Amino acid sequence: xxxxxxxxxxRCGMCLPTCPTYKETFLETASPRGRVALVRKVQxxxxxxxxxxxxxxxxxxxxxxxxxxxxxxxxxxxxxxxxACEQKSDKGLGFMEELILRQLVPHPDRLETTMVPMRLYQxxxxxxxxxxxxxxxxxxxxxxxxxxLLPELxxxxxxxxxxxxxxxxxxxxxxxxxxxxxxxxxxxxxASRATIQLLTSLGYRVITPRNQVCCGAPNMLGGDLxxxxxxxxxxxxxxxxxxxxxxxxxxGGCGAxxxxxxxxxxxxxxxAAFSAQVRDISQVLALHADELRxxxxxxxxxxxxxxxxxxxxxxxxxxEPRELLNLIPGLQYVELNEADACCGxxxxxxxAQPEMSDSILRRKLDNIAASKxxxxxxxxxxxxxxxxxxxADHLPQVASMHLTELLAKSMESNPAPRxxxxxxxxx
Amino acid sequence: MLPSFIKELQTIVGNQHTLxxxxxxxxxGYDSTPELESKPGVVLLPDSTEEVASIMRLCHNAGVPxxxxxxxxxxxxxxxxxxxxxLQTSRLNRLLEIDEENLTATxxxxxxxxxxxxxxxxxxxxxxxxxxxxxxxxxxxxVAENSGGLRGLKYGVTxxxxxxxxxxxxxxxxxxxxxKVVKDxxxxxxxxxxxxxEGTLGMFTSITVKLIPKPQTKTTMLAHFPVLQDAALAVSxxxxxxxxPATLEFLDKVTxxxxxxxxxVGLPLDVDAVLLIEVDGHPAVVAEExxxxxxxxxxxxxxxxxxxxxxxxxxxxxxARRTALSALARLKPTTILEDATVPRSCIAAMLKVIQEAALxxxxxIGTFGHAGDGNLHPTCLTDERDQDEIKRAHAAFEEIFDAAxxxxxxxxxxxxxxxxxxxxxxRLVGESGIRVMRGIKAAFDPHGLLNPGKVF
Numbered sequence: 001x002x003x004x005x006x007x008x009x010x011r012c013g014m015c016l017p018t019c020p021t022y023k024e025t026f027l028e029t030a031s032p033r034g035r036v037a038l039v040r041k042v043q044x045x046x047x048x049x050x051x052x053x054x055x056x057x058x059x060x061x062x063x064x065x066x067x068x069x070x071x072x073x074x075x076x077x078x079x080x081x082x083x084a085c086e087q088k089s090d091k092g093l094g095f096m097e098e099l100i101l102r103q104l105v106p107h108p109d110r111l112e113t114t115m116v117p118m119r120l121y122q123x124x125x126x127x128x129x130x131x132x133x134x135x136x137x138x139x140x141x142x143x144x145x146x147x148x149l150l151p152e153l154x155x156x157x158x159x160x161x162x163x164x165x166x167x168x169x170x171x172x173x174x175x176x177x178x179x180x181x182x183x184x185x186x187x188x189x190x191a192s193r194a195t196i197q198l199l200t201s202l203g204y205r206v207i208t209p210r211n212q213v214c215c216g217a218p219n220m221l222g223g224d225l226x227x228x229x230x231x232x233x234x235x236x237x238x239x240x241x242x243x244x245x246x247x248x249x250x251x252g253g254c255g256a257x258x259x260x261x262x263x264x265x266x267x268x269x270x271x272a273a274f275s276a277q278v279r280d281i282s283q284v285l286a287l288h289a290d291e292l293r294x295x296x297x298x299x300x301x302x303x304x305x306x307x308x309x310x311x312x313x314x315x316x317x318x319x320e321p322r323e324l325l326n327l328i329p330g331l332q333y334v335e336l337n338e339a340d341a342c343c344g345x346x347x348x349x350x351x352a353q354p355e356m357s358d359s360i361l362r363r364k365l366d367n368i369a370a371s372k373x374x375x376x377x378x379x380x381x382x383x384x385x386x387x388x389x390x391x392a393d394h395l396p397q398v399a400s401m402h403l404t405e406l407l408a409k410s411m412e413s414n415p416a417p418r419x420x421x422x423x424x425x426x427x
Numbered sequence: 428m429l430p431s432f433i434k435e436l437q438t439i440v441g442n443q444h445t446l447x448x449x450x451x452x453x454x455x456g457y458d459s460t461p462e463l464e465s466k467p468g469v470v471l472l473p474d475s476t477e478e479v480a481s482i483m484r485l486c487h488n489a490g491v492p493x494x495x496x497x498x499x500x501x502x503x504x505x506x507x508x509x510x511x512x513x514l515q516t517s518r519l520n521r522l523l524e525i526d527e528e529n530l531t532a533t534x535x536x537x538x539x540x541x542x543x544x545x546x547x548x549x550x551x552x553x554x555x556x557x558x559x560x561x562x563x564x565x566x567x568x569x570v571a572e573n574s575g576g577l578r579g580l581k582y583g584v585t586x587x588x589x590x591x592x593x594x595x596x597x598x599x600x601x602x603x604x605x606x607k608v609v610k611d612x613x614x615x616x617x618x619x620x621x622x623x624x625e626g627t628l629g630m631f632t633s634i635t636v637k638l639i640p641k642p643q644t645k646t647t648m649l650a651h652f653p654v655l656q657d658a659a660l661a662v663s664x665x666x667x668x669x670x671x672p673a674t675l676e677f678l679d680k681v682t683x684x685x686x687x688x689x690x691x692v693g694l695p696l697d698v699d700a701v702l703l704i705e706v707d708g709h710p711a712v713v714a715e716e717x718x719x720x721x722x723x724x725x726x727x728x729x730x731x732x733x734x735x736x737x738x739x740x741x742x743x744x745x746x747a748r749r750t751a752l753s754a755l756a757r758l759k760p761t762t763i764l765e766d767a768t769v770p771r772s773c774i775a776a777m778l779k780v781i782q783e784a785a786l787x788x789x790x791x792i793g794t795f796g797h798a799g800d801g802n803l804h805p806t807c808l809t810d811e812r813d814q815d816e817i818k819r820a821h822a823a824f825e826e827i828f829d830a831a832x833x834x835x836x837x838x839x840x841x842x843x844x845x846x847x848x849x850x851x852x853x854r855l856v857g858e859s860g861i862r863v864m865r866g867i868k869a870a871f872d873p874h875g876l877l878n879p880g881k882v883f
Contacts (some may be wrong), residue, residue, distance in 0.1 A: 007811070007812075010762050013500045014562070014563065014750070014753050029454055037453065071750035071751075071754040073689070
């Protein structure tokens, strides 16, 4: 941990009003300024790494709204995440962490196989039965929450069904590598299909390497820096085999992590070059706004947009998604109040910190309701999981989908968006 | 702190709102003042006037000191407590009333300043004081410190708007002063006395402020000056021309560079200073004043003059200015900020003093601030680990303070004395000033339990 980064916080408090957990609690220990102070005091030996201290730090969503707000250039979210990662890696990986982070996450085939029983569970009607009987109430809370977050799964993960090379439609303007996020592929494959369709329609040949692996974000979360570096090296090798204009992803979380490979593998020029090539899908589409506009057909919808933290705060992308939505003829775009405030998803935060996550989600849902939008657009699978569940429970009249899904629909002009809730991808 | 005493506090505010763990006490041990930290004995988050009164009564009987605290953005160490009770106002954050007939707003002390702005502006009304930290500062803190802001030149400071207060005194008694009446000469004027009392005379539980109609329109302008002194002379010339802008802010080269690096609003990196100027009011007057400002700036050799074309652009410029202090921390980890204030005609002379002091003591000072108010913020960029440089920084500031006093100015325009400027107060107010202040303190707080150690 870089001590100078900690003392750069001059405690002005500019971060406080943007921090979702401070806004809920008004407690200094739940604020970015407070967290930086706690980590600093541990480094200075004034405080120990007590259970309570780690508990306070674990309330951080790592949404990095504080980094956007900080004029001094301190990234409290990242500092806390780095500190937590160091603590965990000092302890070594536990049995479950070893199993998940080393044996499962880096191997898409295995990861996908674990989803088979999940699909069976949904398809056989067992899910309905379980929900009706309240069987999950008998299990620990996190399991029940995980089950509740799960939308209907596609029949097969996209990685298995998509061809490795999708040719450009019409004249080819370039070649992009498509980084397929695990959750996008496993759960939101329709959106990623739409991403590929948009790219090819704009003249890109899309290469989706089948042997790509997880971006490594879960390893960071689990304190497994070495695992993260292994993932990064594998992806460098896989994508390095192709001549690419960009490496595109439609997952905000993956995009943010891929753009940090240069940092994670410091001194590795190839990693820095890889990171420099990474683009969020909205960045690439916005380059061809005029051409895209000519492909879009009217959609008579009132639409709002939720900024995923990993896109707005971690990658600084705010304008492009809004510009793209405004390209759709007939679409009425309405800005969401506190659009770039976290939805409470935060990776696995909604499972680890259910109460805080729910409070933050409620605030987001209130803002969505006030916008009177019929459709909520966002562009990160974590947000989609969280918001779909929230909307289904509290605002069933509002649908939700990934940005690329809506753009693809406008291209096909199929005006009726699917309702939110657990029905996302009908096979 | 005795466990039995803590228990009694817990019965008043509840266990959940009584913080005693080491970690909490550590993070309530600082505010935005550099170099100062001291740990409180307990942090309480009361939710009502009654709870505040009960706490004060209990502390009075036990002889335990009490320090009020809002969001901890104080810049003079005023919200720090050494082992005492910290009364944190964050739960007392209700806007109680907006009275459109009397043009007043009444609120609890924990209300965030910008939240008040939002609510009154929705009704076409205006509460002008806008301290740099307004998005997080609390109204209670603003009143206790008599906060200024960017609009002080035309609209004045917090004190000019506070009409009435409800204050819990040291012994738990309630003192009501002022109210919604425009005129009130009954007895001593206690409301203005409580404003800027820095938590040493009582704890506010209700604040009533004056509102004015929201200006119909405004124009935001930015003038680039290749030469620092030209910018300072332009400030005096604008005011001498009988134009009173709402905002007349100055940023020097060091500050411009840091702010631009953070905010990307297109500030020039090749000039010595910029002035951010905002005129507001009736459209015809605004147009006339904006033209006058442009002419004066060009007479004083401004190299470029820019008028914000949209409300969004204007907001981005003003917001960028608000980040100045924090943005300066990009260069060095420790920023020691001062707010010596001089009569506005002396602004050019003051800038010179600051430059010379920085040179003489070999320190980097970035200066920005409310030039129209004569209220500059020379900010020393240093590193708390370099004790020698810190010493030189304080020596430079000592010269700046003495010069400000000599020019008929003051050691602090808006940040308060607190702990940080205690040493300089006697130089400004003299022995009789201190004696009168001590007498007032004794009348309000005979046992010296309210925010002890602050001001004098």
